[in-house]
Amino acid sequence: MTSNAAPNPTLALAGVSKTLGGVKLFTDVNLQLHSGQSLAVVGESGSGKSTLLHIMAGLDQADTGEVLWADSAIHTLNTSQVAAKRLRHVGLVFQAYYLMPHLSAQQNIELPFLLAGEQPNTQRCLQLLEQVGMAHKAVSFPREMSGGEQQRVAIARALALNPPLILADEPTGNLDEDNAERVLQVLLQACSAQGCALVMVTHSLKAAGHLNKQLSLTEHRLV
Ligand SMILES: Nc1ncnc2c1ncn2[C@@H]1O[C@H](COP(=O)(O)OP(=O)(O)OP(=O)(O)O)[C@@H](O)[C@H]1O
Numbered sequence: 080m081t082s083n084a085a086p087n088p089t090l091a092l093a094g095v096s097k098t099l100g101g102v103k104l105f106t107d108v109n110l111q112l113h114s115g116q117s118l119a120v121v122g123e124s125g126s127g128k129s130t131l132l133h134i135m136a137g138l139d140q141a142d143t144g145e146v147l148w149a150d151s152a153i154h155t156l157n158t159s160q161v162a163a164k165r166l167r168h169v170g171l172v173f174q175a176y177y178l179m180p181h182l183s184a185q186q187n188i189e190l191p192f193l194l195a196g197e198q199p200n201t202q203r204c205l206q207l208l209e210q211v212g213m214a215h216k217a218v219s220f221p222r223e224m225s226g227g228e229q230q231r232v233a234i235a236r237a238l239a240l241n242p243p244l245i246l247a248d249e250p251t252g253n254l255d256e257d258n259a260e261r262v263l264q265v266l267l268q269a270c271s272a273q274g275c276a277l278v279m280v281t282h283s284l285k286a287a288g289h290l291n292k293q294l295s296l297t298e299h300r301l302v
Pocket residue numbers: 099100104122123124125126127128129130131
């Protein structure tokens with residue numbers, strides 16, 4: 080590749096389809112997302128948004144089609160190869176947060192550094208806690224936090240290693256209006272300042288409107 084060639088998209092899906100439990104969720108999903116771009120995926124409950132996000136994350140396999148992270152065709156890799164790449168390439172925010180219950184808020188955000196074999200960047204972790212409005216709960220454990228507080232820690236954790244791709248499932252779902260706005264700005268700032276690409280599943284059309292592009296899973300198509 081020459082130095083002025085266009086970079087590969089951070090995330091690309093081509094011809095992706097999925098059927099679960101005999102029910103067709105979606106078919107022939109195609110998209111490309113580049114550094115700095117943000118995409119909201121909306122659609123009715125049960126339309127398959129979370130499943131699509133899990134396929135983008137390499138946590139679930141498509142029945143057909145290709146999933147690429149930059150130059151890696153992850154549909155051709157085995158589970159441990161995908162997991163190793165995911166650590167660096169993808170920051171994930173799950174609907175159910177999945178914080179480690181025996182770790183404090185700060186330790187949860189430091190965890191990606193340890194998994195990547197790095198010394199935690201304490202300054203960055205504290206800065207992220209501050210950005211999501213959770214600095215005052217740095218030493219609190221998940222059981223001592225509300226759902227919305229855990230959600231904000233999960234968002235900070237997803238950003239810790241500054242991954243090229245952020246995949247967030249309803250990241251504002253449990254937040255009041257002010258905190259929803261706050262975490263949206265944190266996610267969008269990661270796009271504009273760090274060049275992350277962001278996919279956000281949401282039921283909130285207001286939240287979706289903050290992103291560059293909005294697509295809907297409707298009648299088995301992403302349109
Ligand atoms: N392991 C599974 N086996 C069978 N069906 C499943 C499985 N996981 C999910 N489903 C079904 O697939 C459909 C899509 O689920 P998914 O969670 O992707 O939808 P969604 O659009 O994210 O919904 P919501 O907006 O309510 O979170 C649902 O009808 C769900 O019941």
